Amino acid sequence: MATRPAGVYDVTYQQDIAVVRTLPQWISLFIFLCFLAVFPILFPNRYLLNLVNTILIFIISAYGLNILTGYAGQISVGHAAFMGVGAYACATFMTSLRLSFWISLPLSGITAGLVGILFGFPSLRLKGFYLAMTTIAAQFIITSFFLHFYKPEVLGGVKFLSGVTLKPIQLGTITFNTQENLYYLIMPCTVIMTFFARNLVRSRLGRAFVAIRDNDLAAEIMGISLFHYKLKAFFIGCFFAGISGAIYIAFMRIIRPDQYTLMDSIWILGILIIGGLGSHLGPIFGVIFVKLLDEVALLFAPALGKMLPAALSSRIGASMGLVIFGFIVVLFLILEPRGIAHRWEILKGRFRHWPFTYG
Amino acid sequence: MAKKIGIIKEVGEKINGGLKKRRERRKYMKRNFLVALCLSVVFILILSSSAIYAQSTPKAKEKEKFGIAFLGDLTGPLGFWNAPRLVGIQDAAEYLNKHHGGIANREIFLEWADTKSKIDIATSGYERLKAKKFPVWHTCGTGEQQMLKPRYEEDRSQVIFTCSTSPGVIYPPGYVFGTAAYYPDEWGLFFDWLVETWDFKKMGRGPKVAILTYSSGYGKACITDELFAYAKKKGIEIVDTIFVPFVVVDAATPLLKAKKAGADWCFGQWIYQSVPPFLIENQKLDLGLKFAVNTFGVDDVMITMAKEASIGLTGITNWTLPWENTTGMKIIRETLEKKFRRPEDRGASYILGWMNTWQTKMVVEQTLKRVGKWEKVTPAELRKTAETWKKVDINGLGIMEYGLNQRGVTESKIVQVQKVKVGDKEELRWVALTDMRKVPRLVPPEWEKPLPY
Numbered sequence: 087m088a089t090r091p092a093g094v095y096d097v098t099y100q101q102d103i104a105v106v107r108t109l110p111q112w113i114s115l116f117i118f119l120c121f122l123a124v125f126p127i128l129f130p131n132r133y134l135l136n137l138v139n140t141i142l143i144f145i146i147s148a149y150g151l152n153i154l155t156g157y158a159g160q161i162s163v164g165h166a167a168f169m170g171v172g173a174y175a176c177a178t179f180m181t182s183l184r185l186s187f188w189i190s191l192p193l194s195g196i197t198a199g200l201v202g203i204l205f206g207f208p209s210l211r212l213k214g215f216y217l218a219m220t221t222i223a224a225q226f227i228i229t230s231f232f233l234h235f236y237k238p239e240v241l242g243g244v245k246f247l248s249g250v251t252l253k254p255i256q257l258g259t260i261t262f263n264t265q266e267n268l269y270y271l272i273m274p275c276t277v278i279m280t281f282f283a284r285n286l287v288r289s290r291l292g293r294a295f296v297a298i299r300d301n302d303l304a305a306e307i308m309g310i311s312l313f314h315y316k317l318k319a320f321f322i323g324c325f326f327a328g329i330s331g332a333i334y335i336a337f338m339r340i341i342r343p344d345q346y347t348l349m350d351s352i353w354i355l356g357i358l359i360i361g362g363l364g365s366h367l368g369p370i371f372g373v374i375f376v377k378l379l380d381e382v383a384l385l386f387a388p389a390l391g392k393m394l395p396a397a398l399s400s401r402i403g404a405s406m407g408l409v410i411f412g413f414i415v416v417l418f419l420i421l422e423p424r425g426i427a428h429r430w431e432i433l434k435g436r437f438r439h440w441p442f443t444y445g
Numbered sequence: 446m447a448k449k450i451g452i453i454k455e456v457g458e459k460i461n462g463g464l465k466k467r468r469e470r471r472k473y474m475k476r477n478f479l480v481a482l483c484l485s486v487v488f489i490l491i492l493s494s495s496a497i498y499a500q501s502t503p504k505a506k507e508k509e510k511f512g513i514a515f516l517g518d519l520t521g522p523l524g525f526w527n528a529p530r531l532v533g534i535q536d537a538a539e540y541l542n543k544h545h546g547g548i549a550n551r552e553i554f555l556e557w558a559d560t561k562s563k564i565d566i567a568t569s570g571y572e573r574l575k576a577k578k579f580p581v582w583h584t585c586g587t588g589e590q591q592m593l594k595p596r597y598e599e600d601r602s603q604v605i606f607t608c609s610t611s612p613g614v615i616y617p618p619g620y621v622f623g624t625a626a627y628y629p630d631e632w633g634l635f636f637d638w639l640v641e642t643w644d645f646k647k648m649g650r651g652p653k654v655a656i657l658t659y660s661s662g663y664g665k666a667c668i669t670d671e672l673f674a675y676a677k678k679k680g681i682e683i684v685d686t687i688f689v690p691f692v693v694v695d696a697a698t699p700l701l702k703a704k705k706a707g708a709d710w711c712f713g714q715w716i717y718q719s720v721p722p723f724l725i726e727n728q729k730l731d732l733g734l735k736f737a738v739n740t741f742g743v744d745d746v747m748i749t750m751a752k753e754a755s756i757g758l759t760g761i762t763n764w765t766l767p768w769e770n771t772t773g774m775k776i777i778r779e780t781l782e783k784k785f786r787r788p789e790d791r792g793a794s795y796i797l798g799w800m801n802t803w804q805t806k807m808v809v810e811q812t813l814k815r816v817g818k819w820e821k822v823t824p825a826e827l828r829k830t831a832e833t834w835k836k837v838d839i840n841g842l843g844i845m846e847y848g849l850n851q852r853g854v855t856e857s858k859i860v861q862v863q864k865v866k867v868g869d870k871e872e873l874r875w876v877a878l879t880d881m882r883k884v885p886r887l888v889p890p891e892w893e894k895p896l897p898y
Binding site: 131132133136137140144233234263340342343344345350377380381384385387388405407408 | 556558559562566573594660661688
């Protein structure tokens with residue numbers, strides 16, 4: 087559902103597919119990017135920046151799944167594992183091959199993409215829940231691989247485990263060792279990946295993905311090679327996950343297999359559903375909503391605990407965070423199943439057509 | 446004709462009615478959504494205002510308080526372990542406030558953050574608590590601690606008493622202190638005892654052990670090169686490493702696998718929830734396997750759950766056993782009775798909560814005595830105090846010992862569940878098989894050097 091501001095007409099194809107269409111939109115984008123650039127100066131709070139950095143990393147990952155599941159219709163319940171592939175690949179490139187982070191970053195994305203292709207092969211024969219099952223298998227195979235076959239020695243042995251030997255990422259004289267500096271590493275990456283994701287869905291590739299999602303048989307009859315495009319979707323989706331995993335390494339400077347669980351994969355899918363599956367703003371809205379809600383719920387849990395007698399506070403108080411979180415998510419899904427992005431479009435439409443009610 | 450028009454009108458009205466109903470329903474749904482949204486916002490506002498109210502105490506009062514931070518998994522896979530620990534800290538704080546004037550006459554209060562055993566939530570919780578500048582923290586969870594260790598040591602903003610004595614948590618030595626021996630050291634002591642009690646003549650071979658443990662950071666804390674080398678040196682063969690989940694559904698398969706590998710003993714980094722199914726299944730299948738657990742498995746809840754099957758379960762600990770009549774244990778037992786605590790809350794983690802709170806009191810008061818002023822009680826000074834502890838008795842709950850390059854205790858004892866006569870009744874309880882003994886030091890040499898203050 088897309089509405090145009092009153093009086094704005096698309097007279098050329100370029101206008102029709104343009105992301106930024108009007109001068110106010112350009113100005114808004116410029117102001118927003120400026121805001122992003124000065125965010126750590128405006129809010130020099132370490133806790134807030136840590137949260138924002140986490141959100142930005144997960145946005146990249148969610149974009150990957152949005153391309154794969156939201157646009158190409160290939161359900162993946164193993165996305166966190168592909169993040170893990172990126173993270174482990176990056177750590178290996180940096181520690182064993184002694185490559186710089188800046189070379190390791192794209193290589194990690196490519197590695198995750200290639201592993202994604204491997205697990206994307208079943209998609210040629212399977213759809214829906216059956217494909218979801220194979221991606222769950224991918225989740226377990228990949229994490230088991232990290233757990234059992236990935237010798238810690240590859241990552242510098244026990245020293246690496248402590249996180250002490252993996253030095254902060256550097257770019258010239260800049261060391262990315264504080265939340266502020268890390269923000270300037272993560273934020274541009276997220277902006278670039280968002281730009282790629284946004285452009286991709288407007289391209290021939292993106293339209294082919296949508297065609298496959300809507301009706302793969304019809305798409306094939308139209309000349310779209312399912313074999314190529316489904317694998318491309320897996321490659322791109324997992325590439326995004328890999329990049330996000332590699333950036334997570336720069337953020338945490340340590341890696342563990344239990345960071346990438348099935349639960350995390352399910353939650354990335356949940357984030358997309360809440361944000362709006364198959365919409366360009368869905369991943370951003372979804373990640374922000376879920377992470378903030380999680381944070382708010384966890385913030386209130388101790389406060390609730392304080393109001394209860396000591397014996398109940400640790401049990402009921404702590405669980406209240408989960409209850410609030412679950413309650414709001416369920417409420418949201420019942421009342422807005424098409425996600426926040428849909429609500430946002432309605433809001434925009436109303437604003438544009440005001441004082442008229444249609445639109 | 447009129448009839449036809451009538452029918453058409455009727456159909457038209459029906460359609461209109463349907464549309465109207467649909468419109469109304471949509472309107473109703475929208476209204477519902479808005480109402481629900483408003484309710485949620487109101488709910489959050491009430492919560493936030495109450496949270497702000499709870500946190501905004503007058504400044505004069507704030508100065509008289511001493512905050513302890515707790516960072517651990519309360520609602521994730523380790524929630525069953527940490528919730529009683531939090532109850533323990535709260536009970537201990539209440540007791541100390543009432544009977545000992547808190548910590549150096551400052552009332553103790555507790556702030557906690559749930560990690561859900563998830564790294565992103567743990568880092569966020571860490572940052573939130575760090576902003577409040579609590580000088581002493583109690584933490585749990587190897588995975589999160591290993592991930593946060595670089596931050597702990599760079600920030601140097603708090604001294605931490607953790608339950609995890611895992612590689613990469615308490616070593617390299619910095620601001621994190623354990624409450625037991627370094628896990629591989631504990632298992633080294635167990636190997637010493639095993640070889641000592643093993644009948645080589647009768648068996649014609651050395652003992653064979655299988656590692657049955659969680660695939661988490663905590664579970665894998667015993668799998669180190671140093672421990673494997675030590676086992677080899679002692680003539681012990683580690684025949685298999687089997688990973689098991691926290692919640693055991695199928696206990697038979699890992700046990701049969703261990704048996705097939707030729708294991709005499711199964712040992713692992715366990716907490717009470719997982720071991721009883723294995724003990725019961727072992728008894729049921731008559732496999733004859735013996736089991737050993739680390740400090741956090743030496744738990745009365747284990748006996749409550751496994752009952753007779755727990756006989757022979759062996760453990761390594763530096764803590765006082767729950768039935769012993771020390772000052773600290775008596776206070777704990779009285780509190781448990783007075784507050785009607787559930788059986789699940791009466792285990793090792795509850796005792797740990799008390800122990801950490803006593804430790805906090807001792808380290809803060811000793812530091813205050815040394816530096817003279819509250820303003821000078823910094824995390825660095827607290828660390829220096831803790832580093833001077835040589836076999837310090839934590840109010841009869843356990844013996845702690847630290848040093849410049851020492852973050853886990855150096856002595857522990859071997860204990861076992863046995864049926865003993867208490868008065869007229871027979872009772873299952875943990876019994877010490879050895880005195881306190883020196884544990885072998887299996888810390889990697891590169892971790893010996895202390896991290897900067």
